[in-house]
Amino acid sequence: MKKRRLGACVAALAVAASAAACASSSTSTGTNTSTGGTSTGAINVLDVTATSGATAIYGVQETLGLQGAAAYYNAQGGILGRKINITVLNDNSDPATATSLVTQQLTSNPGKYTMVWAGEEGTVSAALIPILKRYNVFATAVNDGDNACAQASACPNIFVQSGTTAAAEVTDAAALKKAGYTKIGIIADQVTYDQSELASMQPDLQQDGISYETVTFPPTAVSLTPEMSKLKSDGVQAVFALALGPAAGYVLNARSALGWSVPLEFDVTGSSTDISSLVPVSDLNNVTETIQYCEDINHANPAFNALVKDAPHPLAGNIICPIAGDGWGGIVLLANAAEKAKSLTPSALSTAATTLKISTNEVSNSTKCWTSTDHEDVCEGPSYYEVVPAGKLTQTRLYPLG
Amino acid sequence: MAITIWTGLVLGSIYALVATGFTIAMIPTGVFNFAQGAITVGGTFVSYQFLVSSKVPTGWALVLTALAGAVLGLLCEVLAVRPLRWARGNLDNALVTTVGASTAIVGFIGVRWGYLPLQVPFPGPTRNLTFLGTVADPVEIFTVAAAVVSALALEGLFRYTRRGQASLAVAEDRDPAMLRGINVSRLSLVAFTAAGAFGGLVGFLIGPITYANASYGATVALYGFVAVAFGGEGSFIGGLLGGWVVGIVATFATTYLGANYSDLAVLVLLLVTLALRPRGLGGAARARSV
Numbered sequence: 001m002k003k004r005r006l007g008a009c010v011a012a013l014a015v016a017a018s019a020a021a022c023a024s025s026s027t028s029t030g031t032n033t034s035t036g037g038t039s040t041g042a043i044n045v046l047d048v049t050a051t052s053g054a055t056a057i058y059g060v061q062e063t064l065g066l067q068g069a070a071a072y073y074n075a076q077g078g079i080l081g082r083k084i085n086i087t088v089l090n091d092n093s094d095p096a097t098a099t100s101l102v103t104q105q106l107t108s109n110p111g112k113y114t115m116v117w118a119g120e121e122g123t124v125s126a127a128l129i130p131i132l133k134r135y136n137v138f139a140t141a142v143n144d145g146d147n148a149c150a151q152a153s154a155c156p157n158i159f160v161q162s163g164t165t166a167a168a169e170v171t172d173a174a175a176l177k178k179a180g181y182t183k184i185g186i187i188a189d190q191v192t193y194d195q196s197e198l199a200s201m202q203p204d205l206q207q208d209g210i211s212y213e214t215v216t217f218p219p220t221a222v223s224l225t226p227e228m229s230k231l232k233s234d235g236v237q238a239v240f241a242l243a244l245g246p247a248a249g250y251v252l253n254a255r256s257a258l259g260w261s262v263p264l265e266f267d268v269t270g271s272s273t274d275i276s277s278l279v280p281v282s283d284l285n286n287v288t289e290t291i292q293y294c295e296d297i298n299h300a301n302p303a304f305n306a307l308v309k310d311a312p313h314p315l316a317g318n319i320i321c322p323i324a325g326d327g328w329g330g331i332v333l334l335a336n337a338a339e340k341a342k343s344l345t346p347s348a349l350s351t352a353a354t355t356l357k358i359s360t361n362e363v364s365n366s367t368k369c370w371t372s373t374d375h376e377d378v379c380e381g382p383s384y385y386e387v388v389p390a391g392k393l394t395q396t397r398l399y400p401l402g
Numbered sequence: 403m404a405i406t407i408w409t410g411l412v413l414g415s416i417y418a419l420v421a422t423g424f425t426i427a428m429i430p431t432g433v434f435n436f437a438q439g440a441i442t443v444g445g446t447f448v449s450y451q452f453l454v455s456s457k458v459p460t461g462w463a464l465v466l467t468a469l470a471g472a473v474l475g476l477l478c479e480v481l482a483v484r485p486l487r488w489a490r491g492n493l494d495n496a497l498v499t500t501v502g503a504s505t506a507i508v509g510f511i512g513v514r515w516g517y518l519p520l521q522v523p524f525p526g527p528t529r530n531l532t533f534l535g536t537v538a539d540p541v542e543i544f545t546v547a548a549a550v551v552s553a554l555a556l557e558g559l560f561r562y563t564r565r566g567q568a569s570l571a572v573a574e575d576r577d578p579a580m581l582r583g584i585n586v587s588r589l590s591l592v593a594f595t596a597a598g599a600f601g602g603l604v605g606f607l608i609g610p611i612t613y614a615n616a617s618y619g620a621t622v623a624l625y626g627f628v629a630v631a632f633g634g635e636g637s638f639i640g641g642l643l644g645g646w647v648v649g650i651v652a653t654f655a656t657t658y659l660g661a662n663y664s665d666l667a668v669l670v671l672l673l674v675t676l677a678l679r680p681r682g683l684g685g686a687a688r689a690r691s692v
Contacts, residue, residue: 052508054617057517092505093617190661216661218652220621222413222612225537226406226657246519246613257530257537278521278613318518 053093059120065327068311095127163380173204185231249278276391325363404535414649420626421641439623445605475598522609
C-alpha cells in the first residue's frame, strides 16, 4: 500500500514533468493583482517569451524588464489607476510554439489582454504579427524580424521597441571606413536578427567603397575555424562578426587558433555577451564591439537604476541594459499611450502611440517615437551606437545580480 | 580542407559521446532518455562551478561532476521512467517524460547560472598543435580520443562481460531475462545512473569547447539522436560512426554550401541511409519468424 502511494506521488511528479515537456509554461507572475481605489481590474499583459531554448538569453532579460517596469508603475498606482499583471508564456524559442500558445490564449480569453509582448526575437515576432493583427491586440516587441513594421499597414496595432536594423550598421560601416579598410570579411550567425543586420550592412559597405567576403554559420556550430580560415585565405584586412552569445567566443577562438591577429569588430548582438569573459585577455587585442546607448556610462540613465531596483531577482547573471531595457520600454509605451488616450482599447492605444515621443523613463535608448506610417522606433539613429574596444562592458550597464 | 575535416570530426565526436550516453541507458531499458543532452550540458556547468567558482582540484572536480551527472541520471529514471512502468506497465511515453526531464534540468541551470555562456577551463595543455594541414586544440584531441575509446570500451563491455550480456539479454526479451533471475528494475536504475555519470564526464570534457551554454542541451540531444539513428540502435561503434558522419557532413555543408544547408544535408543523408539500411550503419539485423 505504501509503495502504491509512493508510486502515485512519483507518477504525479512525472506527469508534471511531462506537462513541462510541452514547452508551454504559462505562469502569472502577477506583480500585483489588487484592484483597489478607482481601478476596475488589473491590466493584463501577455508576455510571450523564451525562458528556455536558444534565445532564452533574450527572453529572460526582456521579462525581467517587463516585470521591473510593472512593479515600478504599480508602486505609483498603476496605469490609469489600474495595476499591471504580467502573464508569462514560454515559447521555448520556437515560432510555431509561440503562435500556437498565443492563439490559444487569445481565443480562450477574449478581451483579457490589454497588451502582448510579442516574442523575444525577430523570428518569433514575425510569426506572431499575423495573429496579433487578426485578434486586434495592442502589442510591442524588440524587433519585427525583417523591418516588417516599418510599414505601419503591415502592423497596425504593433509598435516595435527598436529602430531599423540599419541604424547600427551605419555606425559599424563608418567605423570600418574610418579605420581605412577597403576589403573586409563578414562572418554571420544564421539567426534572423543577424541576417537582417547583414542585409542592412552590405549596402552601407558598398556606399563606403568597402568590398567584402561573407561566410555564415549555423547556431549549432561550436568551432568556426573553417570559416575564419576561408576569410584569412581571402586576404581580408578586418573581420566584422555578427555573432550571438557563445558564437562570439568561437570567432575569437578560431582567430587565435589560426594565429591571425586580424582586427575584429563585433556587431551589437555580440555585445549582448561580455566578450571578455569568453576568452583569455590576450585574445582581445585589436577587438572592438558595438555597444548601445545605455551601455555607455557617460549617458545618465536613472531609469536603469529603477529597473535594477524594481526587477525581481530570481535569476543568476547580469541585467543587460539594452535587452532588459526593451522589455521595460514595453510597459513605458503602454503607460504613455494609455495616459495620452485615457483609454485602454487597442485602437485608442495604437492611435496614441503614433503621437508619442518618450524621453523619460526609457532605459535602452534616450528617446523613442513612432509615426502613423512607421511603427518602428524612428527616433533611433546611428548616434545610439558606438564602436568601442572589447572587454570594457564591466564599465557599462551590466549590473551583477549575484 | 584539412581544417574542415578536423572540425567536423571534433563536432561529430561530441555528438558521438552524447550518442554513447543514450545507448548506455537504451540497451538494458529500451528507453531513449532525451534528457541525456541536458545532463551533458549540466556537466559543463557543474565543472565550471567546481573549477572556476569553487576552485576545487581537478581530480575532485572530475569525480564530483560525474557524481552530479549520476544523480541526474538516477532522478530521470526514478521520476520520468519508473512511474510509467508502474502505472501503465509499458514505457511507450518515456520519450515524452524524458523531454520533460530535459526541460526541467535546463530550467534549473538557467535559474542557477543564467543563460549567458560561461568559459570552462581545460585542466590540461592548451598550446595548439599543427599537423596534417590543420590546427588542433589539445582539448579537441582529447574529445576525439575519448569518443573512440569509450565506444570501443563499452562495445567490449556489453559483449564480453557477464553484466553486459545480462543487459543485452534484457534488451532482447525482458520477460525471459527476468525469469532467468536478472533484476531488470535494478538494471534500469544502474543503466540510467551510469549514463548520467558518463554524461557528466562528457560535459567536463566538452565544456572548454562549447562553453557552459544552457541552450546547447537541445542541440546535442537532437544531433546525438541523429547519430544513434545513423549508427543503429544499441551499437556503440555505430553511434561513433554516426556522430562522425553527422559532424563531418554538417561542417562540410556549412563551409562549402552555406549555413542554410547544414541541417538539410544531414537530414537528406539520414533519410537516404535509413531508406537503404533501416537498421543503421552498425545496427544488428533482427531475425523474425514468418
